[in-house]
Amino acid sequence: MQIDRKYDLSALMVSISGVRGRIREGFGLEEALLFANAFATMMEGQTVVIGRDSRPSGPYLEHLLLASLLSRGSNILQLGLVPTPTTKAVVHLAKAQGGIMISASHNPMEWNAFKFISKKGFFFSAEENQTLLKILQSNTNSPAQIHPKAYVESGEDYVDLHLQSVVQQVNQTKIKKQKFKVFLDAVGGAGSEVVPALLKKLGCQVVLHNCKPDGTFPRPPEPTPTALVSSEKAFKQSKADIGFALDPDADRLVLFTPKRGAISEEYTLPLALQNVLSYAKKGSNVVINLSTSFLNEEVANRYKASVIRSQVGEANVVKEMLASKAVFGGEGNGGVIDPKIPSFGRDTLSGIAHILNLMAESKQPIDALVSDLPEIHMQKTSFPLAKGFSLETLFQKFREGFPKAEVVTKDGLWLSEGDRWIHIRPSNTEPIFRVITEARSKIDLEQTLKRVQKCVES
Missing domain, CATH: 3.30.310.50 (Alpha-D-phosphohexomutase, C-terminal domain)
Structure with a gap:
């Protein structure tokens, strides 16, 4: 993204994924306030949703945002510790004008970020990002109001609506009958509370691992098989039917199977896709990005579906999904996107539900379902x-x-x-x-x- 260098933002990553950086090396309070004020100017007088992951820097960045938004008359739905997809879903469900997720996703603890969310729960478009940067660089922030009529309220009820929307896309009764034992490694992040709540709605026995949301990240935050060596041992000891590992903001999902342990994140999307396409019409469109495995074409071919490849980045996949009226989509990093769920973006809750439903409907263990797919090279x-x-x-x-x-x-x-x-x-x-x-x-x-x-x- 091209930006004017009136402010030195060279130490930050500014892209379609928002703005992120190291807390003490570029994304400090001064830089965060610049973006907070620009965003608050765009949202002046509107309802805004705020969520965060468990990083230690999250609470003070959240209060900085609260001050900027309240001073400009915006009402705030405060979600606290929730996954990125939940924050996006609440923006949609509450008919808010926008939102921010405070999370640097899979980056290490010393990083943090603002992920800007537009109305209907979509991440900012390239045009909206340019508008925000123009406000920031030109210093055209709206002034703080002397008597702002704004308030902060809890968005807890909307969080449960997100869970319900996920459950509605699967056969809850069939999943409950299986009484799956599920292992969950949430890396002490934003999925530590919401994801177990979903699993309980689906009648699962949940084995919690790394689910203390203190933001210290007991393993590398990106859930790759290499990062999950110690978690894999705990999974095998649990004797669970299946295991799931998340990143800190719970928009990436990796599986454990009893025979294979932690498997490639590239298996997540095709397994969820198989469940969706088993119900979809022949000839349906599916969108994946250019960096995603052949496995999805393999599954799509079985169900006479078409695969379209987009640019990398959730916003780009979603844009192509909207244009092609796709029934499903996602990215090979473990990101599952179901357009019927109000998060309409990478959503681990959606991925978990669809994979458990596939197991319940097929009456096959997860290892058999993985073995039915070609090996990844x-x-x-x-x-x-x-x-x-x-x-x-x-x-x-x-x-x-x-x-x-x-x-x-x-x-x-x-x-x-x-x-x-x-x-x-x-x-x-x-x-x-x-x-x-x-x-x-x-x-x-x-x-x-x-x-x-x-x-x-x-």
Whole structure:
């Protein structure tokens, strides 16, 4: 995103995912107040929803936002510790003008962020982000009111409405009959209370692990199999039927199975998709991003559905889902998007419910359902963005390294050779660029990775 440098925001990540940074290295009180005042100006006099994850910096950022919004006459629904999808759902359900989720998602504890939410629960569009930055850079904030008629109230009742909306998309009776034993690792984050509440509504016996929401993150916050080694041991000891691991704001979901332990986050979406497509009309559209596994095409083909690939980022997937009237969508990072749920974005509660429903309807254990899908042969690597680094030069090297590939340039560089694809793009949330590679076999992946390495190193 291009921004005027009147204020030095170079230490922040400003993108379609909001604004984020390290608390003591760029996203301090001064910078946070700039964005809070600009957002409060956009929301002047309107109802606004605020949620946060468990990071220690969350409460003071929340109070800063409360002051900015109240001083401009905005009424506030305060949710406290809730997942990002719950905050988005409440904006929609309460017919609020907007909202903010205070969370840096999968980033480490020393990071935090403002995720800006528009009406109907959608993240800010590129145009809305530009409006906010224009207000910030031009210092055209509306003045604080002398007698603002504004108030703060709890949004607890709306949180339960989000849970009910998730339950309505599955067969609650069938799931309850199975009496699933479910292991949950919430990394001490925003899902520590809301997700167990959902599981209890579905009649599950819940084994809680890392569900003390103190924001210290007892394992790496991004729920990859590598980060879940200790949690995997606890899961196997629990003898649970299935396990779920979350990131700090509970919009990413990873599974544990009794035989495999923690599995790739890329399995989450196709399993949930299988449940949805079993009820959907033939020819339905599904949207995934360019960095998401072939597995979703495999499932879609079984149900005669069409797959559309969008740019990376929840807002981009949702935009394409709206345009194509898709019945389902998501991202390979464990992000499941059901348009029938008012969060209409990556929602771990939705993913959990759909996967449990698939198990109940098929009467198959999770290991059998995973084994019914092809093996994943994918590698995700990342490299720091060095000073003076040119992505254009890198893209040219990849074009030369894969001269016969189909080329898509709507989000970095995506190259496809039919049985393999490579996606190179800068991250929206970290100062790095990512290279994601997938092939149909282990040997093909290894050979493709050698070609990728030559492009990066040359």
